Amino acid sequence: MSNIVLKNVCKSYDKEHYAVQDFSLEIPDREFVIFVGPSGCGKSTTLRMIAGLEEITSGELWIDGQLCNYVEAKDRDLSMVFQNYALYPNMTVYENMAFSLKIRKQPKDEVDKKVHEAAKMLGIEHLLDRRPAALSGGQKQRVAIGSAIMRRPKAFLMDEPLSNLDAKLRAQMRVELAKLHKELKTTVIYVTHDQTEAMTLGTKIIVMKDGVVQQADTPERIYRHPANKFVAGFIGAPSMNFMETMVMERNGAVYLEADGGITLRVRGENEMVLRRAYLGKMMILGLRPEDLQDEITASAHQICYEENQLKAFVDLREMIGAEAYLHMNTGRNLITARVPSEAPVAVKESITLYADMEKAQIFDPFTEENILSLPVEKEERATA
Amino acid sequence: MKKVIEKCKKAEVYMYLIPSMVIFSIFLFYPFIKTIYLSLYKTNKLGEAKLYVGLDNYKSLLSNPSFYNSLWVTLEFVAIVVVGSMALGLLGAVLCSKAFPGIRVFSTSYALPMAVASSSGAMIFKIILNPTIGIVNKLLHVSINWVSDPKYALICVAVLTAWLNSGINFLYFSAGLGNIDDSIYERASVDGANAVQKFFKLTLPGLSPIMFYTLVVNIIQAFQSFGQVKILTQGGPGESTNLIVYSIYRDAFFNYRFGSAAAQSVVLFLIVMALTLVMFRVEKRGVKY
Amino acid sequence: MSTIATTIARPKTYSAEELQALHLAMNAKAKRKKMIQKTALVTMNLIVCLFMLFPLLYTISVAFMPSGELYTMAMNIVPKHPTLENFVEAFHKIPLVRFVLNSFLVAGSITLGQIVTCSLAAFAFSFLNFKGKNVLFMLVMATMMVPGEATIISNYLTVGSLGLLDTYIVLILPSLTSAMGIFLFRQFYMTFPISLYESAKLDGCGNLRFIVKILMPLTKSAMGAMAVYTFINAWNMYMWPLLVTGSDSKRTVQIGISMLNSVDAQSITLMLAGVVMIIIPSISIFIVGQKALIKGMFSGAVKG
Numbered sequence: 015m016s017n018i019v020l021k022n023v024c025k026s027y028d029k030e031h032y033a034v035q036d037f038s039l040e041i042p043d044r045e046f047v048i049f050v051g052p053s054g055c056g057k058s059t060t061l062r063m064i065a066g067l068e069e070i071t072s073g074e075l076w077i078d079g080q081l082c083n084y085v086e087a088k089d090r091d092l093s094m095v096f097q098n099y100a101l102y103p104n105m106t107v108y109e110n111m112a113f114s115l116k117i118r119k120q121p122k123d124e125v126d127k128k129v130h131e132a133a134k135m136l137g138i139e140h141l142l143d144r145r146p147a148a149l150s151g152g153q154k155q156r157v158a159i160g161s162a163i164m165r166r167p168k169a170f171l172m173d174e175p176l177s178n179l180d181a182k183l184r185a186q187m188r189v190e191l192a193k194l195h196k197e198l199k200t201t202v203i204y205v206t207h208d209q210t211e212a213m214t215l216g217t218k219i220i221v222m223k224d225g226v227v228q229q230a231d232t233p234e235r236i237y238r239h240p241a242n243k244f245v246a247g248f249i250g251a252p253s254m255n256f257m258e259t260m261v262m263e264r265n266g267a268v269y270l271e272a273d274g275g276i277t278l279r280v281r282g283e284n285e286m287v288l289r290r291a292y293l294g295k296m297m298i299l300g301l302r303p304e305d306l307q308d309e310i311t312a313s314a315h316q317i318c319y320e321e322n323q324l325k326a327f328v329d330l331r332e333m334i335g336a337e338a339y340l341h342m343n344t345g346r347n348l349i350t351a352r353v354p355s356e357a358p359v360a361v362k363e364s365i366t367l368y369a370d371m372e373k374a375q376i377f378d379p380f381t382e383e384n385i386l387s388l389p390v391e392k393e394e395r396a397t398a
Numbered sequence: 399m400k401k402v403i404e405k406c407k408k409a410e411v412y413m414y415l416i417p418s419m420v421i422f423s424i425f426l427f428y429p430f431i432k433t434i435y436l437s438l439y440k441t442n443k444l445g446e447a448k449l450y451v452g453l454d455n456y457k458s459l460l461s462n463p464s465f466y467n468s469l470w471v472t473l474e475f476v477a478i479v480v481v482g483s484m485a486l487g488l489l490g491a492v493l494c495s496k497a498f499p500g501i502r503v504f505s506t507s508y509a510l511p512m513a514v515a516s517s518s519g520a521m522i523f524k525i526i527l528n529p530t531i532g533i534v535n536k537l538l539h540v541s542i543n544w545v546s547d548p549k550y551a552l553i554c555v556a557v558l559t560a561w562l563n564s565g566i567n568f569l570y571f572s573a574g575l576g577n578i579d580d581s582i583y584e585r586a587s588v589d590g591a592n593a594v595q596k597f598f599k600l601t602l603p604g605l606s607p608i609m610f611y612t613l614v615v616n617i618i619q620a621f622q623s624f625g626q627v628k629i630l631t632q633g634g635p636g637e638s639t640n641l642i643v644y645s646i647y648r649d650a651f652f653n654y655r656f657g658s659a660a661a662q663s664v665v666l667f668l669i670v671m672a673l674t675l676v677m678f679r680v681e682k683r684g685v686k687y
Numbered sequence: 688m689s690t691i692a693t694t695i696a697r698p699k700t701y702s703a704e705e706l707q708a709l710h711l712a713m714n715a716k717a718k719r720k721k722m723i724q725k726t727a728l729v730t731m732n733l734i735v736c737l738f739m740l741f742p743l744l745y746t747i748s749v750a751f752m753p754s755g756e757l758y759t760m761a762m763n764i765v766p767k768h769p770t771l772e773n774f775v776e777a778f779h780k781i782p783l784v785r786f787v788l789n790s791f792l793v794a795g796s797i798t799l800g801q802i803v804t805c806s807l808a809a810f811a812f813s814f815l816n817f818k819g820k821n822v823l824f825m826l827v828m829a830t831m832m833v834p835g836e837a838t839i840i841s842n843y844l845t846v847g848s849l850g851l852l853d854t855y856i857v858l859i860l861p862s863l864t865s866a867m868g869i870f871l872f873r874q875f876y877m878t879f880p881i882s883l884y885e886s887a888k889l890d891g892c893g894n895l896r897f898i899v900k901i902l903m904p905l906t907k908s909a910m911g912a913m914a915v916y917t918f919i920n921a922w923n924m925y926m927w928p929l930l931v932t933g934s935d936s937k938r939t940v941q942i943g944i945s946m947l948n949s950v951d952a953q954s955i956t957l958m959l960a961g962v963v964m965i966i967i968p969s970i971s972i973f974i975v976g977q978k979a980l981i982k983g984m985f986s987g988a989v990k991g
Contacts, residue, residue, distance in 0.1 A: 067584050074710075081709060084717040087587035094588040100581040104603035113599070114589035161589075171588070410894070414811035415823065417804040418864040425861040426830050429841030436841065445844040486739070493732050498725060500732075506974060507736045510743070513973035515923030517941045518962045521948060522742045525749065525955050533745055536762055561742070573985035622834045625925035629945060643836040650840045651930070663837040671832050 016043050016078055016168035016201050018064065023073035025059050025225075033059045035225045037073070041169075041203065041218075046195050048216035049205045051248070056225035057205045058173055064203060065171050066090050077168060094171040097178065099158040101146035107133075108142040111161045118165075132160045135197075136190075152183045159194070169201035176211065188214055209249050213237070221245045238373070243298060243382040246375055252303050252339055255349040258379070259299045261292045269321075270299050270376075274345035278369055279321035284376070284386055292385065300375035303339065306351035308359070312368035322368045326351075328361050340365070430667075436660035445656045455661040465662070467637050468645045472621065475556050475641055479620040482560030484612060487567025492601070495575045505572065512565030516625030523558045524630055548638040551631050555639050558630065559623050567612055574608030575601070614677055621670055642666050743966075750774070750960040757956055773960035777947065780957065782935050783964065786943035791968075792855065793928075793939055794921035797862045801917050802910055805868030810898050812869065813876035814884045830866045836926065843930050853933045862921060868913050871984070875909045876902060912983025915976030922969045940965040 018041040025034040034056040041047050049057035062068040064075065066087030075082045082090060093114065101110050108129055109116075115125045133139045136156045146154060155175065162170055175191075176184045192215055195202050206212055212219050213233045221228045221236065221244075229241035240246035246254045259270035259278075268285045270278045278299070280288055288297075312318040326342035326349060338355040341348070342365070351367055359365060376385050437455050439447035459465045490508030494501055511519075526534050527544035535541055544550045578601065586596050602609075624643045627633060633640035633648065640648075642662060650659035737744075745764065749757060750773055752766040777783060811817070812824050842861060851857040879902075887897050903910065928939045935943070944965055947958040973980075 065584075065588050067587065074706075081713065083710075084713045087584075088590045088592060090588075091590075092588055094585060096581050096585055098579070098581055100579065100585040102582055102586075102600060102603075103579075104600075104606065113586075113591075117589070117591050117595050117599075408817075411811060411815050411817045414807040414815070414894070418808040418827070418869065419823075421804070421861070421864045422827065422830060424845070425842055426833060426838060429838040429845060430833060432841040432845075433838055445840070445847070489735060490739070493728070493735060496728065498728055498732075500729070504732045504736050506977060507740050509977065510740065510970065510973065513919050513923075513969045514743070514966060515925065515941050515969070517923075517925045517945055518966055519742070521944070521958060521962050522746045524948075525959060526742060526745060528955075531757055531759075531955070533764065561739070564739070569981060569984070573981070576985075618832070618834065622836050624836065625941070628925075628929070629948065643834075646836060646840065647926070650843075656840060656844070659840050663840060666834055667832075667837040670834050670837075674832050 017041070017076075018078075018169060018201065018203075019074075019076040020060075020064070021074040021076070023060070023063060023075060024071045025056065025063060025068060026071045032225050034063070037227055039220060039227070039230060041201060043201055044199055046192075046202045046204065046215055046217045048212040048219045049203070049222060050207065050209060050212040050219060051222035051228075053207055054224075055222040057207075057220075057222050059225075060222075061171050061173055061203060061205045064169075065092055065094050091165075091168050092171055093162040093165060093167040095158045095162050095173065095175045097174040099146075099154045099178075101149075101154060101157055101161075103146055105145070106142065107138065107144055107146070107149070107157050107160075110146070110157055111142075111164055113161065114165055128164055132163055135163075135194075136160050151179055152187070155179060155183075155187060159191075163194070163198060166198075166200065169203055170198075172202065172204045174205055174207065177206070177208070184211075191215060209251065213249065219249075221248060223248075239384070239386075240300075240375060241384055243300070243377045243384075246300050246377070246384070250302060252350045252352070254375070255301045255303065255306070255347075256377075257299045257301075257344075257347050257349070259297055261288050261295050261297055263289070263293055267321075268293070270297070272299065272344070273347060274325070276324045276344055277321075278324065278371055278374075280371055280374070280376075282372070284371075284374070287386055288376070296379055297385070298377040298379050298382075300377060301349075301369055302373065303350045303352040305370040305373045306349065306367045307370065308351075308353045308357040308365070308367060310357060311354060312370075315370065317368050317370050317372075319368070322371055323366060324369060325364055325366055327364050328359060331359055331361050433660045433663050436656055437664050439657050441654075441656040443654045445650075445654075447657075451657070455657045456665075459658065459661055459665070464637060464640070465645075468640045468642050469665075471552060471638065471640060472642045475552060475559075475623070475639075476617060476620040478553065478556035479559045479563065479623070480613065480616045482557065483563035483567050483616060483620075484609075486560060486564035487569075487571050487612075488605075490564070490568040491571035491575055492597075494572060505568075508568040509565045511562050512569075514562060514565075516559075516562055516623065517629055519558055519562050520626045520629035523554065523626075527554060545631050546635050548635050551635055551639050555623075555626050555630055558626050559620065562626075563616060563619060567616065570608055570612045570615075571605060574605045577608070578604040610677070614674060617673055617677075618670055621666065746959050746966075747963055749956055750963045752956050754954065754956040773956045774964065776954075777957050777961040777964065780954070781943055781946050781961070783940075783943065783961065785935060786938055786940045787965070787968070789855075789937060790922055790940040790965075793858045793924075794918050796855075796859045797921040798914050798917045800859065800863040801865055801868050802913055804864040805872050805913070806898060806903065806906075806910075808864070808869045809872030809876055810894070810902060813873050814881065827866050827869055831870075839926065839930070842927075846931060852931050853937050855937065857931045858928060858937070858939065861927065862924075865917070868917070871909055871913060872906065875906045879905065908979060908983040910983070911976060911979030912981075915972060915980045916984070918972055919969050922972075 020037050020039045023034060023037040024032055026032045037060055039047075049060060051057050059068060063070050066082075066085065070083045077090065102113065105113065111129045111132060112125050115128065129142070130139065133142055136159060138153065138156045138160060141149065141153060141157070146157070149157065155178075158175065176187050179187060188211060195215075204211075204215060216233055218230065219233055219236050220230045223244050229236055229245045231239075236245060236249055240249065240254075243256065247256070257272045257276070259272040259276075262269045262271050268280045268288050270280060272278075306324075307315065307317070309318065312322075324344065326344045328340055328342050330341040332339040332341065333355060336355055337352050338357070338359070340351045340353060340359060342351065343349070353359065377383065378385055436445075436447060438450060438452060440449040440451050442448050487508075490505075494505045494508065524545070526532050529535060529541060529543040529546070532544070534544070542550060544554050582600055583596060586600060591599065622643060623641060624647065627639055627641055627644045628647070631639040633644045643666070646659045646662045646666070649655045649662065748765055751769040751771070752763070753768055753770050753772065756763060756766060756768065808827075812820065846852060846857045883901070884897065887901060892900070923941060924939065925941050928942050932938050932942060944958070944961045947954065947961045
């Protein structure tokens with residue numbers, strides 16, 4: 015059991031600029047938490063503060079009800095996998111894995127048993143006598159993970175553990191990490207800059223930018239209800255399409271009008287939000303590429319109405335496999351759509367697409383916040 | 399004509415080697431062979447080989463207790479110097495491995511002995527160790543005649559040499575420490591290791607490649623110590639500091655027994671070579687990364 | 688975000704004041720621990736450093752002591768009446784200026800010579816192909832194993848028979864190249880791709896020009912390291928100058944200074960003043976060149 019709580023944690027090196035600002039998070043046991051964000055966003059710094067490798071400038075770190083700000087790294091009972099693996103070069107794989115147990119003076123036969131168990135689990139039994147210099151990147155990675163899982167620490171910390179591997183190996187290790195998490199039943203805190211890793215592995219994702227948490231939520235909600243334009247653009251590939259639109263009311267209905275003659279109707283709860291405060295204002299519309307659909311797909315989803323229609327000029331069709339990405343322009347705006355690869359598309363011609371306005375996001379152009387309320391807040395507002 | 403140019407071009411390649419090779423030939427290869435040659439002869443006072451005696455010079459060395467003494471003294475001396483100078487260098491390097499205010503001054507101080515000449519160092523030690531006015535006796539409140547007492551003389555020369563050689567060892571070890579990846583210390587912290595465990599399990603093994611190199615260099619250097627002995631003890635008292643190099647010097651330039659001195663030179667060379675080869679053999683087996 | 692902060696349940700129930708107090712106490716403790724660690728480190732450094740420098744510091748101190756002050760049984764680490772007399776007298780007793788000039792000439796020539804011969808040889812060993820390259824290189828490396836003292840007698844006899852004793856040439860010539868220098872430069876040259884040499888050749892650049900205009904500027908740090916190391920070692924040479932110099936006009940400082948050692952037993956302060964003066968050049972060059980030395984010696988050459 016472990017329960018890690020960060021409360022208003024800040025990190026500053028020069029007392030003026032903050033590398034991490036007001037980081038607050040509760041991590042219940044067995045969660046797979048991902049810190050994701052562009053480089054320099056403070057995600058690694060936060061992880062290192064939890065590990066005890068960096069001092070916490072202000073705020074509190076609680077591990078299992080104990081204030082841990084000043085507890086030394088070696089006494090926190092965590093284990094960590096580093097980006098460069100940090101294997102001890104002078105020790106064999108076996109000794110590397112046994113290190114954390116040996117310095118705790120555990121009985122030899124027990125250590126031996128655990129090393130072999132972990133090695134078997136990771137498929138590195140045949141490497142136990144080798145030294146790190148004689149291992150490939152993927153093997154080093156496994157040894158690093160193996161060393162980390164020898165103990166049953168309160169949490170595993172992983173600092174971009176897959177970033178030094180090639181794409182294929184990375185995909186493979188991702189699956190294995192997910193399996194491992196299920197088997198070990200322990201909290202994992204994982205830092206990455208790769209949104210795919212974040213989405214596939216995490217049970218909870220913390221998106222950071224410039225030392226500030228942008229959103230902390232489940233992968234689904236982060237994807238479907240990004241808190242602001244940054245999160246919306248960072249998560250998901252290809253990125254979300256953004257269009258500047260005017261909020262207009264016509265014949266009792268609310269429309270978003272964009273450059274290139276695009277007029278899209280907004281319905282339901284979203285319509286109410288817009289009607290309340292935003293009529294006549296300029297807003298940013300965000301649409302995921304898969305929510306721009308060709309006619310066949312759209313009719314299957316029953317969104318094939320004129321009020322959802324938009325016309326665009328196809329600049330390029332990128333064939334991916336089952337799908338194709340259409341890179342298009344609608345005059346001033348460049349947009350991307352994800353359509354089935356069998357959809358008939360002619361390049362350098364106009365195409366009619368249908369927007370799934372149910373899934374559209376609308377952002378304030380100045381604060382860049384999502385003005386559509388998140389489901390969480392709706393519930394809370396109801397109870398308050 | 400073309401052929402001549404071609405040949406010139408070929409010859410040009412060797413031109414770049416000529417300066418070094420000529421000097422090596424005159425002052426290293428030739429005297430090396432000449433030393434072996436001399437060691438087989440009896441010589442006159444001018445060092446000219448006069449009478450072929452075969453291995454007689456070696457035989458008389460091997461039956462001479464004074465020679466065994468100087469071999470033994472040399473080994474003792476080398477052992478103390480190597481251990482001492484490496485320990486001092488390592489101590490300095492470890493103390494300077496973490497940044498703190500004034501680190502530049504300290505690291506310069508630790509490396510400084512390498513700029514001190516053996517003769518200057520010996521003169522300084524001579525005063526420091528002086529039985530009546532020496533500061534060491536005053537500080538320790540003893541009256542030991544350091545360099546004239548057979549019990550202490552060798553240790554004094556060895557300590558002086560260790561001090562002189564510690565400077566460059568400091569540089570070697572500092573470089574070695576700098577080569578150790580910081581993140582393995584971080585991993586060790588998270589793994590639960592304390593400072594002592596980190597030092598013995600990570601720092602020392604991490605230094606082992608450079609440690610080996612330093613050991614070889616130190617041993618070779620220690621075998622060649624001369625100025626210290628010449629100025630501080632002249633091989634005495636008795637023959638307690640009669641290192642092999644000093645013994646060579648004395649045999650050749652005081653006793654004019656060039657043949658015997660040459661034989662000792664050959665022995666010195668053989669010992670150094672054997673030690674070096676053994677160490678490389680051991681290294682191949684020991685340090686695997 | 689604000690929602691996250693408010694939903695956090697505090698694991699144990701501390702009141703705000705208790706929390707504040709706990710924070711302050713732990714903070715103070717951590718700060719104190721850090722202070723103690725840092726102070727301990729600096730103190731240790733001070734002690735060891737003082738121990739290591741003690742012989743030098745004491746020498747400087749004695750050099751400023753009137754000789755009467757040294758000859759007491761009382762503790763006398765620092766001169767009570769500092770004087771420059773020892774330095775002045777040292778100049779009178781022995782031709783120190785001459786010795787220093789000799790040493791500068793000898794050490795300077797050796798340094799310059801080694802840089803030239805070693806870079807030429809290293810160039811051949813790293814960029815050119817010729818018969819016997821590997822054998823020659825092994826031979827050069829093997830010389831590192833031969834202790835200089837093992838050949839010194841034969842060398843002495845050689846230069847004696849050539850009538851070169853007591854000349855500058857005999858002081859300089861044997862040290863004009865070094866296996867270590869060749870090795871160090873070669874190590875640096877090997878980091879350059881052979882295509883650097885080939886493209887220079889295509890541009891019509893001769894070998895010598897290539898060395899002077901391209902290789903040497905690129906290996907400044909190695910040359911700096913070599914220069915500092917060689918100069919200090921040449922300045923500190925002892926056995927060879929002792930054997931081959933006989934007259935004051937050719938003596939180097941290390942031999943010259945030991946003359947003070949034997950002038951008369953009463954002049955210890957004088958002797959140490961002399962020692963201070965001859966150590967100053969080598970130490971200043973060391974301090975100035977320390978960075979270059981470390982950069983050059985350890986960036987490519989000695990890596991495990």
